[in-house]
Amino acid sequence: MTTQQEAAERPAAGSRAIPAFVGQVLSGVVLLVLLTLHMIAQHFIVPTGLRYYEDVIAWLRNPVVIAVEVTFLVFVTYHAITGVRAVLFDFGFSERTERRLTAVFWVVGIGTVVYGVALLAAILNAA
Amino acid sequence: MASTTVEPRRPSTAPAQRRGVVGWFDPRGRRLGGLAFIVNRLSGLGLVLYLYMHLMILSLLVQGPGAWDTFVDIALSPPVLVFDVVLLVGMLIHGLNGIRVGLVGLGLVASRQKALFIAAMVISAFVAFVGALRIFGGE
Amino acid sequence: MTDTATDLRTTRFVVARRNEGDDPDELRYDTFDVAVGPRTTILDALVAIRRELDPTLSFRHSCFHASCGTCGMRVNGREGLACVTPVPGGAEVTVEPLANIPIVSDLVVDMNVFYDEFDEAGRPLVRASESIPAADTAEGIAELGRFEDCIECGICLSACPVAGSDPRYVGPAALAAAWRLIDEPRGADPGPVLRLMDDEQAAWRCHLAWECSEACPSGVDPAAAIMRLRGAAAAARARRLFSFGGNR
Numbered sequence: 001m002t003t004q005q006e007a008a009e010r011p012a013a014g015s016r017a018i019p020a021f022v023g024q025v026l027s028g029v030v031l032l033v034l035l036t037l038h039m040i041a042q043h044f045i046v047p048t049g050l051r052y053y054e055d056v057i058a059w060l061r062n063p064v065v066i067a068v069e070v071t072f073l074v075f076v077t078y079h080a081i082t083g084v085r086a087v088l089f090d091f092g093f094s095e096r097t098e099r100r101l102t103a104v105f106w107v108v109g110i111g112t113v114v115y116g117v118a119l120l121a122a123i124l125n126a127a
Numbered sequence: 128m129a130s131t132t133v134e135p136r137r138p139s140t141a142p143a144q145r146r147g148v149v150g151w152f153d154p155r156g157r158r159l160g161g162l163a164f165i166v167n168r169l170s171g172l173g174l175v176l177y178l179y180m181h182l183m184i185l186s187l188l189v190q191g192p193g194a195w196d197t198f199v200d201i202a203l204s205p206p207v208l209v210f211d212v213v214l215l216v217g218m219l220i221h222g223l224n225g226i227r228v229g230l231v232g233l234g235l236v237a238s239r240q241k242a243l244f245i246a247a248m249v250i251s252a253f254v255a256f257v258g259a260l261r262i263f264g265g266e
Numbered sequence: 267m268t269d270t271a272t273d274l275r276t277t278r279f280v281v282a283r284r285n286e287g288d289d290p291d292e293l294r295y296d297t298f299d300v301a302v303g304p305r306t307t308i309l310d311a312l313v314a315i316r317r318e319l320d321p322t323l324s325f326r327h328s329c330f331h332a333s334c335g336t337c338g339m340r341v342n343g344r345e346g347l348a349c350v351t352p353v354p355g356g357a358e359v360t361v362e363p364l365a366n367i368p369i370v371s372d373l374v375v376d377m378n379v380f381y382d383e384f385d386e387a388g389r390p391l392v393r394a395s396e397s398i399p400a401a402d403t404a405e406g407i408a409e410l411g412r413f414e415d416c417i418e419c420g421i422c423l424s425a426c427p428v429a430g431s432d433p434r435y436v437g438p439a440a441l442a443a444a445w446r447l448i449d450e451p452r453g454a455d456p457g458p459v460l461r462l463m464d465d466e467q468a469a470w471r472c473h474l475a476w477e478c479s480e481a482c483p484s485g486v487d488p489a490a491a492i493m494r495l496r497g498a499a500a501a502a503r504a505r506r507l508f509s510f511g512g513n514r
Binding site: 142143144145146147148150151155156157158159160161163164167168227228231232233234235237238240241 | 282291293342343344362363365366367368369375379427429430431433472473474475476477479480489490493494495496497498500
């Protein structure tokens with residue numbers, strides 16, 4: 001396929017969708033805060049850091065911690081999946097392929113968050 | 128003077144020479160911005176892999192203290208601590224360069240992109256150094 | 267002043283070649299040994315090769331002083347204008363056509379693909395205030411007049427890592443051209459161009475590698491222009507959002 005034929009497959013310009021870049025910036029700002037909190041919690045709250053089972057479970061029983069960690073999971077998953085999407089879209093796929101990939105990424109992203117929340121529930125139930 | 132007509136163009140059928148995906152990561156001939164692009168992309172992809180690895184490892188907590196504490200003892204071994212330092216470096220590079228990408232990418236400080244990248248890397252190096260001392264110091 | 271015989275050294279030029287009918291996925295390389303001096307440019311050497319060694323070598327050039335943008339190519343992997351790029355030190359120099367633009371023959375690329383991106387932006391560089399009505403120009407040529415820093419050499423598109431993998435990306439030159447209109451409309455309506463470039467395949471595809479600006483021989487700084495274009499696009503979206511569906 002020539003470059004001009006490839007260029008002809010380009011979707012109409014002027015997309016009204018919010019640019020993924022803006023979402024990455026906003027989620028990135030949130031992650032700067034949440035990741036810092038996460039690292040402080042993991043390494044500086046308990047003298048030796050949150051390492052062994054008893055310390056981790058005691059920490060996770062705090063509802064505020066649960067809320068923060070789930071929020072962190074949502075934002076980090078969004079940022080990660082959107083980032084991978086941006087990298088893959090640089091391969092120059094067709095518009096149809098990009099729409100399909102976006103749908104797959106939504107499934108993977110939601111699945112990741114669901115898995116994380118279910119895992120948290122399972123951990124607390126097993127403790 | 129008689130005017131002449133511009134003839135219609137015939138599209139080229141020859142392909143272009145493209146560096147492709149490999150070209151993203153080829154540092155030869157790159158300047159600071161190109162290097163920033165490479166490290167941001169590599170650190171981002173590495174952190175995505177770590178995210179899913181981290182979620183899988185956390186499932187050991189469901190199996191109880193035996194499984195988890197055994198893993199923690201392995202995680203405190205020197206080779207794994209090296210990985211922790213690499214992870215820290217990746218988070219710092221991606222996060223601090225991300226600040227540059229966010230500010231510059233929204234047109235706020237477009238003329239300062241080099242300085243922002245240098246500052247991000249200097250701060251990353253310093254914090255990574257302090258972090259490595261703490262990691263290998265047993266803290 | 268010309269280089270004297272004592273200043274000359276022999277450099278091996280490894281030059282990319284492609285003729286019609288060649289395997290489209292492969293470039294072959296021919297080597298030429300050329301005597302060069304301290305002031306010899308790549309273009310000087312290519313002219314010498316064509317004159318004395320291989321008259322079939324294809325390359326473009328015109329002004330010999332970096333104002334026409336015709337002689338863009340890659341030398342040892344880095345983009346530049348051949349007419350002002352000195353022959354590097356070292357025994358061997360690789361010369362290749364610009365990347366990311368279809369190759370017509372040897373070092374000649376199909377610039378129509380590059381110019382088409384400017385068409386999409388509506389060729390906003392053309393400004394009525396800068397045209398010369400009295401000039402007698404060929405039909406269709408008047409609209410191609412330019413009075414901007416950008417010499418449309420295609421070097422920025424060649425240097426761009428995103429264009430290296432995605433041919434659909436509009437590219438730095440067209441985006442910088444769009445920004446020039448938006449920044450200084452001079453009576454034109456910048457709205458349609460801003461909306462056109464506010465797109466995932468246009469302004470938002472750039473990943474800030476800044477290679478375009480580093481490679482630009484004319485001081486255009488397309489990367490900064492793209493970022494400012496993004497800022498304008500984001501601001502326009504914010505205005506629409508907070509005006510509850512305003513008409514921009």
